[in-house]
Amino acid sequence: MKIYNSLNRRLEDFEPLNPEQVTIYSCGPTVYDYIHMGNARTALVTDIIRRYLLYKGYNVKLVQNLTDIDDKIIRRAAELGTSAKQLAHENSEAYFEDSQRLGIHLADVHPKATEHIQDMINLIQILIDKGAAYVIDGSIYYRVNAFAEYGKLSNRKPEDLLAGARVEVDERKENPRDFDMWKAAKPGEPSWDSPWGKGRPGWHIECSAMAMKHLGETIDIHAGGEDLLFPHHENEIAQSELATGNTFARYWMHVAFLKIDGKRMGKSEKNFIFLRDALDHYPTEVIRHFLISAHYRHPLDYNQESLTKSEGAIRRLNNCLDALKKYDRDIDLSEPMDAPLQHAVQEMKSQFTQAMDTDFNTAQALGAIFTLVSEVNKSLSTFDESETPVLAQAYQALTETCQVLGIYDTEIQDSATDNEAKIEPLVDLLLEVRQDARNRKDWETSDKIRDRLKELNVEIQDTPQGTTWKFLARS
RNA sequence: GGUGGCGUAGCCAAGUGGUAAGGCCAGGGCCUGCAAAGCUCUUAUUCGUCGGUUCGAUUCCGACCGCCACCUCCA
Numbered sequence: 001m002k003i004y005n006s007l008n009r010r011l012e013d014f015e016p017l018n019p020e021q022v023t024i025y026s027c028g029p030t031v032y033d034y035i036h037m038g039n040a041r042t043a044l045v046t047d048i049i050r051r052y053l054l055y056k057g058y059n060v061k062l063v064q065n066l067t068d069i070d071d072k073i074i075r076r077a078a079e080l081g082t083s084a085k086q087l088a089h090e091n092s093e094a095y096f097e098d099s100q101r102l103g104i105h106l107a108d109v110h111p112k113a114t115e116h117i118q119d120m121i122n123l124i125q126i127l128i129d130k131g132a133a134y135v136i137d138g139s140i141y142y143r144v145n146a147f148a149e150y151g152k153l154s155n156r157k158p159e160d161l162l163a164g165a166r167v168e169v170d171e172r173k174e175n176p177r178d179f180d181m182w183k184a185a186k187p188g189e190p191s192w193d194s195p196w197g198k199g200r201p202g203w204h205i206e207c208s209a210m211a212m213k214h215l216g217e218t219i220d221i222h223a224g225g226e227d228l229l230f231p232h233h234e235n236e237i238a239q240s241e242l243a244t245g246n247t248f249a250r251y252w253m254h255v256a257f258l259k260i261d262g263k264r265m266g267k268s269e270k271n272f273i274f275l276r277d278a279l280d281h282y283p284t285e286v287i288r289h290f291l292i293s294a295h296y297r298h299p300l301d302y303n304q305e306s307l308t309k310s311e312g313a314i315r316r317l318n319n320c321l322d323a324l325k326k327y328d329r330d331i332d333l334s335e336p337m338d339a340p341l342q343h344a345v346q347e348m349k350s351q352f353t354q355a356m357d358t359d360f361n362t363a364q365a366l367g368a369i370f371t372l373v374s375e376v377n378k379s380l381s382t383f384d385e386s387e388t389p390v391l392a393q394a395y396q397a398l399t400e401t402c403q404v405l406g407i408y409d410t411e412i413q414d415s416a417t418d419n420e421a422k423i424e425p426l427v428d429l430l431l432e433v434r435q436d437a438r439n440r441k442d443w444e445t446s447d448k449i450r451d452r453l454k455e456l457n458v459e460i461q462d463t464p465q466g467t468t469w470k471f472l473a474r475s
Numbered sequence: 476g477g478u479g480g481c482g483u484a485g486c487c488a489a490g491u492g493g494u495a496a497g498g499c500c501a502g503g504g505c506c507u508g509c510a511a512a513g514c515u516c517u518u519a520u521u522c523g524u525c526g527g528u529u530c531g532a533u534u535c536c537g538a539c540c541g542c543c544a545c546c547u548c549c550a
Contacts, residue, residue: 028550030549035550155479156478156545156546157477226550227550229545230545294487295489298488306499309486309498309499310498370497378514382514443509450510459511461510464506464507
């Protein structure tokens, strides 16, 4: 299994530090607003990495933080006339709601910055003691020159950082590149007590402190959006590694940006889209399919056309799985068959694994899945009773892999069926009446029943084996 | 100025030193009372341009053109 490590800009073999448990830290959202599709992309990539590692048999501990105190939260709260605490709380709840609607499983721990103030203070104190930090008017700055390897992640030389910088330099700092780990409280701002007076933590220190608290001094995988590579992740490394003397994260993964209608998505451009709004228009599986239709390190453009394409692809997948579902109970793994489809099933599994093993290439993995879908449909169209056990195997293989990607949820499918079980006899009755009409060649009545049922989200299909029907997926 | 990335069919998107997965759309055919679904055929002699290395490059190297990201809070 290989992972592209931003640290070396190379594909590297993945070997967890502790074979018993893979540790992952994912930089979560700053909860000053609902999360947008870009946040969702990063969260989804993390979710799928975890699902795949579990599929491979690893134990995984995933930690994803929520930044619940920062400048943006304070500013937004002031605008809305609420408290920073209340705003952060509401948006945290909204985050869990939205991400679960996207089928993202909860992390094992979701630490919040405001609940780890003491851990951060302890870490800052260590850095002060080691001479890597200094105090100015109650604020603590990290002395970048104290860490010889500063710049190793972003591949930047100290001189380069100064060149095109358009940032206002705080003249009080020893070096313009030094960053704050603790900000002295300004009047009216939320603050916490510290050995240096009232204040609040800087952004970078929270991830260092919370990652190490919940996962140890060295973690396997650290993930986040590509924009976090510098300075956020660079600073996390500087803080953590200088404090402990150990490697902070062994594999750094960065998810590329999502664009909207070809343009950079950003709050300032006013062209961002909230995940919850997207979920109001498209089913979970469609959005997930869209988000993984390109490799995670490549830019992806959110637009209606792309989502429509994913809708089509998911429809094709669901049609196939629906048709296959009735063979599921016929599974018989004891007797290996020599059907051509059997080979296709094995081939798909191996292609899927190979794709995911190569830096989680979900686009390629989807290719493998849809190749089997094609083979299954072919097999179904020339229906042969003897292939039934193989169809069951195909169903198993497809649902298993689709669940790693989260583009097919059997539980949701089942619960939907339970809910609607009551009206099944009614639909069957209507189909009986329709069949009578068809026998009389009363196409008007027959088509009316079909059309009216379609309006009620019941789709019927006349096949050589008789008429079948199903509920259409609701978004 | 520095760092990194991208340019593959109508669209989206994988991929490989030996001749291009998959999806969407479109057109023809089969099936059907008509649909739907499915099947089937057609759709890049070619992978931004120009050079180089090689028996052979879309894949490696160089130059150029175009696009983008980061260097500032941002997933």
